[in-house]
Amino acid sequence: MTDYETILIEIRGRVGWITLNRPEALNALNSQVMADVVDAATRFDADDGIGAIVVTGSERAFAAGADIKEMESKSGLDMLMGDHFGGWARFAAVRTPVIAAVSGYALGGGCELAMMCDIILAADTAKFGQPEINLGVIPGMGGTQRLVRAVGYYKAAELVLTGRLMDASEAERAGLVSRVVPASELLEEAGRVADTIAAKSLPSLYAAKAAMDAALETTQAEGLRFERQAFAALFDTEDQKEGMAAFREKRAPAFGNH
Numbered sequence: 001m002t003d004y005e006t007i008l009i010e011i012r013g014r015v016g017w018i019t020l021n022r023p024e025a026l027n028a029l030n031s032q033v034m035a036d037v038v039d040a041a042t043r044f045d046a047d048d049g050i051g052a053i054v055v056t057g058s059e060r061a062f063a064a065g066a067d068i069k070e071m072e073s074k075s076g077l078d079m080l081m082g083d084h085f086g087g088w089a090r091f092a093a094v095r096t097p098v099i100a101a102v103s104g105y106a107l108g109g110g111c112e113l114a115m116m117c118d119i120i121l122a123a124d125t126a127k128f129g130q131p132e133i134n135l136g137v138i139p140g141m142g143g144t145q146r147l148v149r150a151v152g153y154y155k156a157a158e159l160v161l162t163g164r165l166m167d168a169s170e171a172e173r174a175g176l177v178s179r180v181v182p183a184s185e186l187l188e189e190a191g192r193v194a195d196t197i198a199a200k201s202l203p204s205l206y207a208a209k210a211a212m213d214a215a216l217e218t219t220q221a222e223g224l225r226f227e228r229q230a231f232a233a234l235f236d237t238e239d240q241k242e243g244m245a246a247f248r249e250k251r252a253p254a255f256g257n258h
């Protein structure tokens with residue numbers, strides 16, 4: 001597979017792993033990181049042999065934010081014309097389930113990258129926050145939108161307006177984190193969750209993600225209509241016949257992803 005400048009990638013079984021690898025900058029997300037992550041995730045997404053993606057960083061930092069040194073001297077016009085951060089929309093749009101395995105700092109763009117994923121597993125050392133207000137700006141990769149939806153307005157407002165960081169257990173209580181695990185078990189646990197997901201039928205995974213997206217983006221009535229259509233469509237897959245036959249025959253299903 002392609003060699004990347006700022007990330008390491010690996011395929012283990014049916015799981016694609018993306019490890020952010022700019023230790024000198026605590027994995028700060030510059031344009032090259034965005035290009036690399038988006039390219040790797042898009043390739044994994046296009047591969048039927050991959051049923052889940054894990055994104056992780058180092059023990060010290062998942063990512064300490066967008067790269068402040070890269071942005072510092074830009075004008076507003078530079079940011080608009082360069083569509084700064086625009087590529088992340090392609091990452092957020094992958095259909096394959098994505099797990100963020102977060103250890104250490106997930107700040108600013110790092111917290112926002114985690115929130116673009118479907119599941120956030122946090123090491124007990126993780127720290128989350130949107131400290132952009134300390135830099136005279138605001139979150140720019142989705143933080144004002146996804147954090148409000150994840151933890152509610154009042155919790156999000158306190159974090160965004162003060163720049164305060166929260167630890168893993170507070171983040172779990174707030175609903176930002178799916179589950180907290182001891183730091184030494186983070187990657188193993190992320191692998192277990194990813195393997196479990198990747199063993200399901202891809203069409204049903206795609207449908208489940210799309211239907212849950214609808215819960216965030218549309219009215220409940222429209223979301224319910226979408227869910228009924230997606231549910232019905234899955235009855236045209238061989239995997240639905242296999243899954244239900246396996247239940248009746250009291251055996252594990254063998255999904256073929258069609």
Ligand code: CAA
Nearest residue numbers: 024025026028064065066067068069107108109139140141
């Ligand atoms: N951008 C660029 N470089 C960064 C960085 C960032 N976001 N975060 C850390 N680094 C660099 C530091 O400059 C330092 O490099 P040098 O050794 O060359 O000076 C190196 O990483 C190590 O960092 P520290 O020495 O600061 O490490 P520390 O342990 O003392 O502190 C920290 C860790 C609290 C995370 C601190 O680095 C920090 O506050 N980082 C910035 C966090 C932040 O403000 N993030 C938001 C960025 S803006 C944003 O993300 C906008 C958006 O919404 C998309």
